[in-house]
Amino acid sequence: MRTVFTSSSNDSSLTSTSSPSQASWSNWDGRQRFTPAAFERPRNHAELRAALQRAAHAGRCVRVAGAGHSFTALVPTDGTLISLERMNQVLGVDLTTGLVRVQAGITIHDLNAALDANGLAMENLGDIDKQSIAGATATGTHGTGEKLRNLSSQLRAVELMLADGSVVTVDADNDPDAWRAARVSLGALGVVTAVTIQTVPAFRLYAEDGPMPLDEALEQLDELVAANDHFEMYWFPYAQDALLRRNRRTGEAPTARGAVSSYFEDIVLVNYGLGAFSRLGRRFPALIPRLNRTVTRVAGSSRRIDVSHRIFVSPRLVRFTEMEYAIPRKHATSAIGAIREAVHARRLPVSFPIEVRFVAGDDAFLSPAGGRETCYIAVHMFDRMDYEPYFRVVEQIMNGFEGRPHWGKRHFQTAETLQPRYPDWQRFQAVRARLDPEGRFTNAELDRVLGPVAS
Ligand SMILES: Cc1cc2nc3c(=O)[nH]c(=O)nc-3n(C[C@H](O)[C@H](O)[C@H](O)COP(=O)(O)OP(=O)(O)OC[C@H]3O[C@@H](n4cnc5c(N)ncnc54)[C@H](O)[C@@H]3O)c2cc1C
Incomplete structure (x- = not known):
């Protein structure tokens, strides 16, 4: 009997084949699939410890799955897969x-x-x-x-x-x-x-979405970022206008937003609309530049006030795959300009927007935003379309701007190319060797992007 383990809040999928300890797993975009040798879902420390002992006795490596929303192969293993979905209190x-x-x-x-x-x-x-x-x-x-x-x-x-x-x-x-x-x-x-x-x-946000010509937005980028607690920009690469999302903290009361209007905006416009345009673009790539402009025009403007997490988060029903790079903020305008030039010069079939965000630097050894004010630039490719030519071109551009890839999103880097980009790389490796001296928590992706555990 086949049982599908899914929950409403987790749409990666785990399919049990013959016994609950065997399962096939796939991530959100369905492009990472594998069957581990054993699948464990502990409910507490004792069960987790027993699962780790079983893996050790069998000489297996161990990977832990979260909700399967990484695009990279961080989770796949031919050893033991552990899910903590039952340790969620x-x-x-x-x-x-x-x-x-x-x-x-x-x-x-x-x-x-x-x-x-x-x-x-x-x-x-x-x-x-x-x-x-x-x-x-x-x-x-x-x-x-x-x-x-x-x-x-x-x-x-x-x-x-x-x-x-x-x-x-x-x-x-x-x-x-x-x-x-x-x-x-x-x-x-x-x-x-x-x-x-x-x-x-808890706090509320005033959210203002609307278009602005990309060149104008780039000229005012510093002001826009500074004037909003959370500034974000989406831009379909063949359109003149970018779509700006400006969120500011407010003490004002939430705006009434009926179930019907939010369903229309979040699901119909953002998801089904984008899905329909993307399917059309996949079928007729030559139409993509025109579709880019149309989708930007129909996106329109909106204003609302709501509790912070309801403003930050929105449903994502259209499947895509993604690459995202963190670059020093000072390079943002040049990097966006270079992507525009490359997409246009190569007529790349890109039906999804490029997403631009900004964060402060932090001090985690492997944080892509570590030690620097950061601009994140994300590129997406619609389901079942070849992402590699586009992503390789963008990665080449990002390499020239000291780019560090998002670990959960597609990239083609290796430990060799990544190490020079992280000043504290060796300190991370020293902690890794201390906490996991036998290299039990690794897989092919970690071997590629981190290299082997130092002996
Ligand atoms: C539609 C969509 C939208 C997204 N939006 C954003 C966004 O706005 N910003 C952004 O930065 N990223 C975004 N992402 C990327 C996503 O946030 C990351 O890839 C994230 O790591 C996924 O979390 P997860 O719980 O699904 O973990 P998984 O993808 O399942 O695992 C990620 C990593 O965490 C490890 N892990 C998980 N649980 C444990 C544990 N208990 N102990 C040890 N290791 C563990 C796994 O081994 C793996 O290495 C988005 C992804 C999708 C599909």
């Missing part, structure tokens, strides 16, 4: 300090609901809430806002179970190097079992 809320401790498998969606109920919020979020907290932080997942750092910077402690079943909790004081390694770890150090998050009092 809120463990403690301290209303005086705003510190909230949760099990690592909780999704951001469920976390937001629990925080909301306590009058708290994450200070910043990315644009979906399907990820697990451990999975999101492990790859340096980020939102936008020049004064705000990525999600992993909101952590205050990380609890890990190591390959031998021992549990360590690292924070900034007790083990500064492990702390800077564990926040963006790619799952290379051990199983993250719980995290403590610094939350903020």
Whole structure:
């Protein structure tokens, strides 16, 4: 009998074949699929420890799956796959300090609901809430806002179970190097079992979406970024106008937004509209420049006020694959100009917008935004279209701007090309060798992007 393990808040899929310990797994865009030798879904530390012992006895490597929303092959393994979807509880809320401790498998969606109920919020979020907290932080997942750092910077402690079943909790004081390694770890150090998050009092955002000619937006980029707590820009590369998303904190009451109008805006326009245009573009690539301009024109303008997480997050129903690069912010305008030139010169069939966001630097050893004010530029390719020619061209451009790839999104780098881009690369590797000396938490992707565990 085949059982599909999915939950409403997790749309990667795990399919059990003959017994619950065997499963085939695929990620969100369906382009990463594999069957591990064993699949474990522990409910507590004891079950997790037993799963790690079974893997050790069988001589297997171990990977942990979050919600399967990475595009890269971080999760696939022919060894043991562990999911913490059953370790998803809120463990403690301290209303005086705003510190909230949760099990690592909780999704951001469920976390937001629990925080909301306590009058708290994450200070910043990315644009979906399907990820697990451990999975999101492990790859340096980020939102936008020049004064705000990525999600992993909101952590205050990380609890890990190591390959031998021992549990360590690292924070900034007790083990500064492990702390800077564990926040963006790619799952290379051990199983993250719980995290403590610094939350903020719940807040509302005034969200203003609307078009502006791209050249004008680029001229005013610094002002636009500074004037908004969370500034973001989408731009279909054959269109003249960019679509700006400007979110500012407000004390004003939420605007009434009926179920019908939000369904129309979020689902019909943003998802089905984009899906229909993208399918047309896939069938008739020559139409893509015209479709780019039409979709930009119909996107229109909107204003609303709502609780922060409902503004940050929106449904993503159209499947795509993605590459995203973090570059020093000072290069933003030149990099966008170079992408425009390359897409036009090669007539690349790009039916999805380019997304531009800004974050503050942080100090996690492997954070793509580590140590520098950062502009993130993301490129997407619609389902079942060849992404490689476009992504290789963009990667070449990003290489020229000191680019560091998002760990969860497609790229073609290797440990050799990445190491010079991370000043603390060796310190990460030293922590990795200390916490996972036998190299138990690795797979082919980690061998490619991090290299082997140092002996
Ligand atoms: C539609 C869509 C929208 C997205 N939007 C954004 C965005 O706005 N901003 C952004 O930065 N990124 C975004 N992403 C990328 C996404 O946030 C990251 O790839 C993220 O890592 C996915 O989290 P996950 O829970 O699905 O983890 P997975 O993809 O399942 O795993 C990611 C990594 O975390 C490790 N891991 C997971 N749980 C544990 C654990 N308990 N212990 C140890 N290691 C663990 C895994 O081994 C793997 O290395 C988006 C992706 C999609 C598909």
